[in-house]
Structures are given as C-alpha cells and as structure tokens.
Amino acid sequence: MPDLRPILLVEDNPRDLELTLAALAKCQLANDIVVARDGAEALDYLYERGTYEGRDPGNPAVVLLDLKLPKVDGLQVLETIKKDPMQKQIPVVMLTSSREESDVLSSYENGVNAFVVKPVDFNVFFEAIQDLGMFWAVLNEPPPRGQNGR
Amino acid sequence: MNGPTEAQIDNCAAEPIRIPGGIQPHGALLVVDPDTRKLLQASANAQALLGDDLASGTLVALDAETTQWISDRDAPSLLQSIAVNGNSFTVSGHHMPQGAVLEFELIDGSEARSLEQVFPKLQTFADEILPLGDPRELGAAVADQVRAITGFNRVMIYSFDPEWHGTVMAQSSDGVLPNYLDLRFPATDIPAQARALYALSPLRMIPDADYVPVPLVPVMSPVDGQPLELSYASLRSVSPVHLQYMRNMGTWASMSISIVVEGKLWGLISCHSEGPRRVPPQVRAACNFVAKIFSLQISAIERGAHAAQRIQLKRRETELVARLSRADAMAEELERNPDAWLALANASGAAIITEEEIRTAGDTPGRDSLIRLAAFLESQGKDRFETDRLSTLWPEGSAVADTASGILAVSISQLYGSYVIWFRPEVVRTVTWGGDPRKSQDAGERLTPRTSFAQWKEELHERAVPWTAAEVESADDFRNALINFVLRRAEERAEMTEELERSNKELESFSYSVSHDLRAPFRHIVGYAELLTAREDSLDDKSQHYLRSIIDAALSAGRLVDDLLNFSQLGRTNLEKTRVDMNKLVNEVRHSLEQDLVDRQIDWQVANLPPAWGDGALIRQALANLVENAVKYSRDRTPAVIQIGGESVKGHTTYWVRDNGAGFEMEYVHKLFGVFQRLHRMEDFAGTGIGLALTKRIVNRHCGTIKAEGAVNKGATFTFSLPEGGKKSDHA
Numbered sequence: 001m002p003d004l005r006p007i008l009l010v011e012d013n014p015r016d017l018e019l020t021l022a023a024l025a026k027c028q029l030a031n032d033i034v035v036a037r038d039g040a041e042a043l044d045y046l047y048e049r050g051t052y053e054g055r056d057p058g059n060p061a062v063v064l065l066d067l068k069l070p071k072v073d074g075l076q077v078l079e080t081i082k083k084d085p086m087q088k089q090i091p092v093v094m095l096t097s098s099r100e101e102s103d104v105l106s107s108y109e110n111g112v113n114a115f116v117v118k119p120v121d122f123n124v125f126f127e128a129i130q131d132l133g134m135f136w137a138v139l140n141e142p143p144p145r146g147q148n149g150r
Numbered sequence: 151m152n153g154p155t156e157a158q159i160d161n162c163a164a165e166p167i168r169i170p171g172g173i174q175p176h177g178a179l180l181v182v183d184p185d186t187r188k189l190l191q192a193s194a195n196a197q198a199l200l201g202d203d204l205a206s207g208t209l210v211a212l213d214a215e216t217t218q219w220i221s222d223r224d225a226p227s228l229l230q231s232i233a234v235n236g237n238s239f240t241v242s243g244h245h246m247p248q249g250a251v252l253e254f255e256l257i258d259g260s261e262a263r264s265l266e267q268v269f270p271k272l273q274t275f276a277d278e279i280l281p282l283g284d285p286r287e288l289g290a291a292v293a294d295q296v297r298a299i300t301g302f303n304r305v306m307i308y309s310f311d312p313e314w315h316g317t318v319m320a321q322s323s324d325g326v327l328p329n330y331l332d333l334r335f336p337a338t339d340i341p342a343q344a345r346a347l348y349a350l351s352p353l354r355m356i357p358d359a360d361y362v363p364v365p366l367v368p369v370m371s372p373v374d375g376q377p378l379e380l381s382y383a384s385l386r387s388v389s390p391v392h393l394q395y396m397r398n399m400g401t402w403a404s405m406s407i408s409i410v411v412e413g414k415l416w417g418l419i420s421c422h423s424e425g426p427r428r429v430p431p432q433v434r435a436a437c438n439f440v441a442k443i444f445s446l447q448i449s450a451i452e453r454g455a456h457a458a459q460r461i462q463l464k465r466r467e468t469e470l471v472a473r474l475s476r477a478d479a480m481a482e483e484l485e486r487n488p489d490a491w492l493a494l495a496n497a498s499g500a501a502i503i504t505e506e507e508i509r510t511a512g513d514t515p516g517r518d519s520l521i522r523l524a525a526f527l528e529s530q531g532k533d534r535f536e537t538d539r540l541s542t543l544w545p546e547g548s549a550v551a552d553t554a555s556g557i558l559a560v561s562i563s564q565l566y567g568s569y570v571i572w573f574r575p576e577v578v579r580t581v582t583w584g585g586d587p588r589k590s591q592d593a594g595e596r597l598t599p600r601t602s603f604a605q606w607k608e609e610l611h612e613r614a615v616p617w618t619a620a621e622v623e624s625a626d627d628f629r630n631a632l633i634n635f636v637l638r639r640a641e642e643r644a645e646m647t648e649e650l651e652r653s654n655k656e657l658e659s660f661s662y663s664v665s666h667d668l669r670a671p672f673r674h675i676v677g678y679a680e681l682l683t684a685r686e687d688s689l690d691d692k693s694q695h696y697l698r699s700i701i702d703a704a705l706s707a708g709r710l711v712d713d714l715l716n717f718s719q720l721g722r723t724n725l726e727k728t729r730v731d732m733n734k735l736v737n738e739v740r741h742s743l744e745q746d747l748v749d750r751q752i753d754w755q756v757a758n759l760p761p762a763w764g765d766g767a768l769i770r771q772a773l774a775n776l777v778e779n780a781v782k783y784s785r786d787r788t789p790a791v792i793q794i795g796g797e798s799v800k801g802h803t804t805y806w807v808r809d810n811g812a813g814f815e816m817e818y819v820h821k822l823f824g825v826f827q828r829l830h831r832m833e834d835f836a837g838t839g840i841g842l843a844l845t846k847r848i849v850n851r852h853c854g855t856i857k858a859e860g861a862v863n864k865g866a867t868f869t870f871s872l873p874e875g876g877k878k879s880d881h882a
Contacts, residue, residue, distance in 0.1 A: 120708030
C-alpha cells in the first residue's frame, strides 16, 4: 500500500509552477501537493510553524525543490533538511534551469537525492516530472515511521 | 703564441725576500729595544761605520731626538741627519714588533749640495706636469725629472697590464744603456711576492749589483727568535736572482719606485745605471714625492677619461632605453637601432639571445655559434662576463675570432640563458718583448734569471681591443635597465591577465544567468504551446502549424542556449585524461543515433581504431558531433557511406570521419569551425552551428589539431589528431 504523504513542491516561478503542476496532474498521483513559494515557506511547512502551524503531522513523501528561490534559496533548504536528523530521510529532488557544475556539486555535497535540469522540451520535462513523482511518491519505500520520529 | 703563463711564473716566489738575514753594505742597521734602549741586533758593519759607542750597545752617540723617537712606538717613520763618530749620516727609522729599526747612510759633501738643488726643481716640475693629460707625456716628464735628480743613465716608466706583464711606456736615457721604450717584459720578471712588497714599501735601491751582503748579528731576533723582518728597510738585501738579472741586463745599480694608483700597483719608475750608483735618502725621498705626484696625476687622468667615457656612454644608453621603453618588443627595437646599440659598448657587433629569439646588429658570429656561446655563458653563471680573448676561455671561439675575439656579455634573465652580448673583432698586434718570455725560466733549474734581453717580437692573435671599465659599467647599467624593463613588462602582463580573469568571471556569471533566465522562458513557451495543443484538438491546420512553429522556434532557441553553455563551460572545466577505447566509443555513438536512422540506408565502414588519450566524455562529444554531421549531411544519399578510420603515427593518434554527402566549398573551409558559422541554409540542414566549433575546442584543449576537406556534393572528411600518452600539458 503506497504511502500517501503529500509532495512538497517549492517553486517561485509561477509558470514553472503551473507547468510542473500540470505535469504532476498528468501522472494522476493520489498524493496531495503542497506548494511553497519560497525557501522560508518550505521550512515553515517542514517545521510546522507560521501558516503551517497545526498542519497534519508527518514529513512529505518527497520535496521537489527549485534551486533558485527568494529569501532562503534551494541549497539552504536542502542543507537544513539534510542536517536535521528528524528530516534527513526525506527525499529531495533539486530542480533547476542551471547546468552549472558548481550547483550540481554543492547539491550532491549536501546530500541531494536527485538533480534534474529542467529540459526545454516540454515532453521531456513532463516525463521527468512524472518519473520523479512516480518514483519518490509511489515506488520509493520510505523508512518505517517509528524510525524517523513521526 | 701566448705570453708566459702563470705556471711558468715564480720560481723566485719561494724566496724569503722579506727576511734575507742581511743588508746591503751602503749603510748600517741597528735594531733597538724601544723600552730599554738596548741594542738588539746590528749589521756586522755597524761598528766600523758608526763606532764602538753604538756597536757596544750603549747608544750614547745618538742625539736626543733620535733617542726620543726610539721610545715612541707610535711615532711616524724617522728621517733626519745625524752626526755620529765625526761623520754626517742620514738616519731613517721605523718601528717593528721586533724593535725600532734604524738605518744609517753616510752623507758626503757633494750630496749635500745637490740636495739643495733638488727641491726648487721639484717645484718647477710639479707646475709643469699638472696640465699634462696624456699618460705617456706625463711618464716622459717624470722619467726626465727622476733622471735629472738621481743621475741614473736610464729611467723607465713601466706600467703593468692586467696579467702583470709590464710595458715600458716612457723612458729618459743618456744613451749609455739600451733603449727599452715600448718593450714588454713578462710578469715572471717581477714575481707576485715582489709585487706585493713593492706595493708595501714603495722604494728600493741597489747601488751595486756586485755587493756582498752584510749579515745581522745576531742573525735571529732576540725578541722572537725569528729572522728580522726587513720589509720596510731600505737597506734590505735583495735576492741573488735579482742581482743576476741586473748583471744580465748590464746594469750595476738600480732603483725602483712603485706607482700605486687607487691602492693598486700600477707600475714602476725603474732606474738603472751602467756602473754603481748610490742615491742619498733625501733624494730618494724626493723621488718618492715625484712618484706620488705621478700616481695622483695618473689617477686623475684615468678618472677623468673614465668619467668622460661614462658620461658619453650614459647619454647613449639613456637615449636607447627611452626608445626601448616606448617599444612593444625589446629585442626587435634593439635590432632597429643598431648604431645606438653598438655604441653602448663601442662594439662592432651585438646580439640579444632570449628563449624566443636571437636578434643582432653589426658583425656577429652566426646563429648556431651564438646559441653555443650563450650555453657557454650560462655555464659561467655570471651576471656579466667580459674578455678580450674569448678563444682562450672558449676553444670554439677560434672559429669566430674575426667577429668575436672580444665579448662583453650581460645576463638579462635569471631563468633562461638570455644575454645581450657585444662583440669586438680580432686585432692582430705585434708586441715586442724584452727577450723571449718563453725562455725566462727553465723548468729544471731553480732561480736562474733569464739572460737574454734581445728584442723578441710576438704577434698576438685572437685578441680584441680590451673593454674599458666605462664600457663594462655601461653594459652593467644597460643590463639593469633591461631587467627593469623586462620586469615592468611582466607586471603589465600580470595586469592584463588580471583584467582577462575579471572579464572571464563576468562572462561566466553572464553564462550562468543565461542558463537560468533565458532557458526558462523558452521552456515556458514550449510548455504552454504543448498544453494548448493537447487541450485544443479542434484547432484548424493553420493554427496547428502556427503552434508547431512556436514550439520549434522556442526549442531551437533553447537548444542554442544549451549549446552555448556547453561551449563556454568547455574552457573552464578540467580534463580528466585516460586511455579511451575509440572502437567502443564509435559503437556507442552509432547506437545513440539509431533512432534517427530507422529509415536511412547507411553503409558504415568502421576500421579498427587505435585508443586515444584524453577526456572520455569530451572525446565522445567531439566524435559524436562529427558522426552526427556525417549522418546529417549524407541524408540525400542512398546508400550513405560513412567511413571512420584511425592510425597512430609519431606520438599522435589521428582519426577521420568521411561521408559521401553534401560536402562544402573548400573556399569556406576556414569558416567551418567558427561559432555560429553555417555553410548550409537552415531549412536544408538543422543545427545551431556550434557543433564543429565545440569539436574544435575539445580537440584544441587536448593540444590536438583538426581539419576538414570536402567538395560540394562529393562529401566531406574531418580529421583530428591528438597527442599520445598525455606527454603534453593541458593548455586551457
């Protein structure tokens, strides 16, 4: 029985957001999709504070994280997640327009689970998002609940 | 034929000339204890000359002044008249660790009279020689003067060259003794230790070459048990070799006075007479005075000449350096100003040898000789090197003696054998020696002075006019200027590099922002267009076509951005070089293309390829680009023939990709590898026009080469060659 925890999508660009949501919708996933518009909001969700205070408890199934974000950027969010023993098990997929080596390198150094350069070709982009969504939200077996504290 | 070498010199050098154990008989010598005033040593003739009072050790015969002088160890040397035992003496004295040394010489009446005439003469002499600016003229005046006040038959002014050979540069003679003017005497005639003694004690006299030395009693000093140190004693007995030398020369009396210029023995005033001749101490003092004036004059002349030449050379140097500083290329600018360059050292040829180039002016040895000369100079390891006889130091120099007998070289780089060298040609000179210098000493016989003074002419070959001190200093100055110049250039280059790095950084951040900001809108356009297409099934054909075109245009723009980024990243990333299996690589590339080849008929002719050395991913990209091109441009052929081959030759592996496709006009081949250069219309063959530029950049980063050959409708061949085994460094 797949775990139906939500997917946390962190994306500030409205068009990318819309296109990503369209791609995810195409996969017909049953998971909820929570959208955070910047890094700070994402952390609020993860730590159940601010507007997300009192949300349904539990870590998301996967975080789809844009690299370039206002306020707290993607790398910082990644770092925070991976440094926190309570959260480091959450799969994080970095999404970016950049193919800069330094970004890829920093992401991997910070323990990113996957790194996707958003393809220009929408069909390829669709496929990528679908694959990611399917893999992390449906196919990936998360660690037992007791072990990551929730 | 060269002059006598150092090895031939100095059989006499071992002689104890400072402690001969005796004196000449024309005076008497006493050594007195300055504290007790007791007599320590006396010459054996002292009693006869000075009387019992002195010889018995009581010293009562000495006047108060002399006695006082004895007690004062710090007193300057003594010279005065004294009456002892009813006779007039000149007493001279100097203090030594072994005691106060007093020397007595008899004065006769005629000498006293001549003394009175000496001093007015000296006055006139000093006035007369002051304006003389030529050393030879000055020397002649000095020789005349010394002969006039001493009465010797011949007075020669003898000047040393750097090898201590002496030349008679002036002479005053009454004709009794042979004329030695302009003759040259070998360094062996005056051994090194004699020269050292000359510099120490400027005047010595031998009134009679046949004298019998008078021993000291006791022979050893009671103070330290050593023989008496007679360096400063004018009565000091001389070497029997020297006496024999005098008799061989036919002179029975001699006197020589050292000319010391700037602390260095410059020459001698050498006086001879056919018969015995004694010069009283006061006259000798006058001669010393003349020699001093001469020394000062020579010093002034040499300084003046040096300064004049320095000023002249400095002016030339300043002009040349000013021109160099405005020029882009130092060596080239030197070559453009040959006269100024040569004039800097009054040379007939000049060369600058650097790691990159050799440039010359005037008469110089050939290029190959210059390279070997630079290697020789490097082996010498000096900042400056000069000689007027190169071939004696560098045997190969004989072959280039006509242009390079003399060289003056300065090193202009610490790292590489870079030099500026000035050249002077061989000037064959005839030197007349006072006797064959080769026969001056016979190896087996000890202490045998040469016997022949017959003139012997020697022709000097492979010698150049020596470099003057001013020229050498000029070269040094020029060296400093060049080094500053080179340093400044290096700084400028460093600045430029900084500037480049800065603009590289800017480009980098530009490409970074392009990758984010430009790719995104294209992605969005494509995405929304696709969404629209999926949503509106009912769109008419025209609308469908428009949408398709929007998607295609945005896609190709996005690809262009991707390619550009690829290209710019290539210059920044490091190469990971390994051995690359090219056969495997070709298979992979073919495999990746398969999708596009479903309805194509291609005859692949792939040979067995040698492995390459390089970055696997990049080489794969380079090869893939070429194979894709071959596939693309041969699409109108059935079958398309694509040949891939390679070979390993002389440290390089070469690969080629050949097709029978559309080809290109060779006229435009140079445009092929440029960024965005396309030789075909967009609708004929798609592509961003970066593929080949990228391929070339990859090959270049591997220090390899790439070329293309082709003909319209006959196909194209791309050939690239990579160095083997990672021997060459990676030029980023």
